[in-house]
Amino acid sequence: MRRTFNIFLGTFLVLAIHFNVCLCSSEWLIQTLEDDIGAENFTYYRLQRPGSLRLQLVSLHGDVDIYVSSSVSQPDYSNYDLKSESCGFDIISIPAIMSRPVYLGLFGHPNNHQSKYRLSIFEVDEPVVDDYEALVDKYYYEEMDGSSSKEPIEKDTYAKLSSRKSVKVDHREDERPLWWDILIDTLKFFVEVIL
16 A cells, blocks of 8 residues: 555656646747858858747857857848857847848858868747836836937847846746745655655
8 A cells, every 4th residue: 555655656746847847847948959060161041930038059160159040041140139159058038029031150160171060049038018118118228329220129129128138037037936935845744644
């Protein structure tokens, strides 16, 4: 009898942990691309997917930089909205308010004859409130800059919006959802009954 109950409890815990991982995921892997790029060459991609996205570029060999634009179909080091030029690991957050399609330009650094990279695209789940706040911030910055709503947002505005969103996401991670508290209390109850 006790062995059956232990198996049941173990199965319940495994399912609860799996359920927690599935529900708490705030991002989903959409696609991963692996390719080579020559020195001082560009490779271009186009993203149509709406919503907030996170691009993760890992340079497996050499160094690859990433440039993103919503207006230029072939972004480079002088024409871009967002960029990341770090060595080895680059991350760019594309806000939901950025118009689609979004164009990506990957640049092979001249220090290496051939660079190999892995580009992963994640969809980031953000509450509607954050999108609304970002929209309000967008109009606030446009009004302060004196630009009309028909002009594209400047590069600095996207950087400010994505940095604010990342701060909000970090703050939200400290809060536990209600269902998690209920699950913990239920597990505590089962442990007390067993002992």
